Amino acid sequence: MEDTAIPYELPEVENHSFFFIDQRVEPSLEAKLHRHDAWELYYVVHGRGNRMAGDTLQPFAAGDVALIPPSMLHRWEYVADSADEDGCVRYLMVAFSHSLVERCMEVFPELRNRLFGVSFPTDALKFGPESSRTIRKVLSEMNGMDELGRLSAMFRLLPVIYTTSDRTFAGKPMRIERDVRRMQQICAYVMKHYVHSIALDDIAAEVGMNRSAFCSYFKRCKGMTFSQFVTQYRLNTACDLLKHSQKSVSEICYLVGFNDLPHFVRVFTSIIGMSPSRYRKQLNTGNS
Structure with missing residues (x-):
């Protein structure tokens, strides 16, 4: 699987026990799929889009609050048209380490009494209306606080996020090695069979999944449908043949798995931005 486990270190804040941020950013600059060794409590103030947390893709909107456990792959992908006027x-x-929670429970009996016997979640969680309202209020108040005030606010947050029943499932951890092997298997199958039509049922069976589960899995891992992936692979192969062979556009069309020349030209032009003939001519002009 490509570009999944991007290392992402939270900023080191000297003499602070956790990291707080009020972030305004262009949607395209938000962090890619990543993970870090910290709990992440995230409140969407403005914007909407899709959140990937572990093995789950869910939509989010302004007002949503979610908790991502340490080491879980996640990404908040904002829709461009949900940005503000700027x-x-x-x-x-x-964001805070689990060791912070443990140390606070050791030092402060009041917190230990509240969290005693709690099973810390391994799944990502989305908070419901009541708990979200409380968390939003505390996080908003943190903006105007000094460091001691923010620490005090953290003591109010921890019992809420770990003991409330007002929350729903938002994602399970992915076993990366398994997913890498499965995606390698899919790619190898496409490389072997792209010249012919690849049925969804066939590729799904190849990796031991049903059709529906495979489609959801592939879209989550690759960010595109399986059909789009196969088309892109065929076009990449066509570009390589146009560049390095003397075969005609018609021959290349069938060699890369298209069975209709006009359709091949339309798809190529739409995605590559120019016709196959112009693409080859431009390459020859550049090499002359």
Whole structure:
């Protein structure tokens, strides 16, 4: 699987026990799929889009609050047209290590009494209306606080996020090695069979999944449908043949798995931005 486990270190804040940010950023600049060794409590102030957390893709909107556990792959992908008049989306976030929770429970009996016996979640969670309202209020208040005030606010947040029943499932951790092997298997199958039509049922069976589960899985991992992936692979192969062979456009059309020349030319032009003939001519002009 490509570009999934991007290392992402939270900023080191000297003499602070956790990280707080009020972020306004252009949607395209938001972090790619990544993970870090910290709990992430995230409040969407402005914007909407899709959140990937572990194995799950869910839509999100302004007002949503979610908790991502340590080491879980995740990404908040904002829709461009949900930005404000300055072209930005906004979120509030706190990130903190699990050791902070453990140390606080050791030192402060009041917190230990509240969290005693709690099973810390391994799944990502989305908070419901009541708990979201409480968390939004505390995170918003943190903006105007000094460091001691923010620490005090954290003591109010921890019992809420770990003990409330007002929350729903938002994603399970992915076993990366399994997903890498499965995606390698899919890619190898496409490389072997792209010249012919590839039925969804066949590729799904190849990796031991049903058709529906395969489609959801592939879209989550690759960010495109399987059909789009196969088309892109065929076009990449066509570009390589146009560049390095003397075969005609018609021959290349059938060699890369298209069975209709006009359709091949339309798809190529739409995605590559020019016709196959012009693409080859431009290459020859550049090499002359």
